[in-house]
Amino acid sequence: MTTPARIRNNTNNEEGGYLIDNVTFKAGVISGVIPVGPAGSARLASAVIRTSWKDGTRLSNTGGMGTIFDTTGLDAAVQTNVGAAFTQQVGSSATFTPSISPNAIARWNSTLGVIETVPTGVATSRSWPNCATIAASTIRL
Amino acid sequence: MIAASWTLIPEFSVDTPGTLTATLNLGSWPSGSLLYILWADDNSSSPRDNTSGAITEGGYTIDNVLFSFSAIAG
Numbered sequence: 001m002t003t004p005a006r007i008r009n010n011t012n013n014e015e016g017g018y019l020i021d022n023v024t025f026k027a028g029v030i031s032g033v034i035p036v037g038p039a040g041s042a043r044l045a046s047a048v049i050r051t052s053w054k055d056g057t058r059l060s061n062t063g064g065m066g067t068i069f070d071t072t073g074l075d076a077a078v079q080t081n082v083g084a085a086f087t088q089q090v091g092s093s094a095t096f097t098p099s100i101s102p103n104a105i106a107r108w109n110s111t112l113g114v115i116e117t118v119p120t121g122v123a124t125s126r127s128w129p130n131c132a133t134i135a136a137s138t139i140r141l
Numbered sequence: 142m143i144a145a146s147w148t149l150i151p152e153f154s155v156d157t158p159g160t161l162t163a164t165l166n167l168g169s170w171p172s173g174s175l176l177y178i179l180w181a182d183d184n185s186s187s188p189r190d191n192t193s194g195a196i197t198e199g200g201y202t203i204d205n206v207l208f209s210f211s212a213i214a215g
Binding site: 033034036039040041042043044045046049056064065066067069071073074075077078079080081083086100102106109112113114115116117118119120130131132133134135136138140141 | 143144145146147149154170171172173174175176177178179180181182183184185186200201202203204205206207208209210
């Protein structure tokens, strides 16, 4: 293919130049981190910060249903986790009636627009039991 | 955040739906560094259908999060 030879003086059906002007860039949460500047953040709907939430259910929380039965046990399970290890994007669900549905991992509910956790002992999307569903959101000061 | 260094936020550890607010003293937190908010929900053996009269554990949902901070002079 050859490029047709056209004059470029912008007069008769020719190919002139192209201009770019007035470009605006806005900060977002593309990296999965919520930026919090000196003025703080606005109220952030879960739809906006969805990518900042990462599921950590698989990381180091062994056991199954009923393994954790009090806040002491839950706090102990939390302490075994490392923040930077939360890299798995939360799952997704649209179920909300009669209630949000159980799952081993934390999920984004696309109908309600919320992050949800309803731990279950039998994972539907992963094949291992879990003692708790754990998720983390990351912010940058 | 490294293991065994998580700090419990009692204001968030409740089972009553509604707006939850907490003020945290982060000490000296370098600008540009990361802060992790971890949410843990235990896998209870209670039923989850939110309908029976027995003790049930439904789900938990999170929405409308706001972060702000104030520097302490000095």
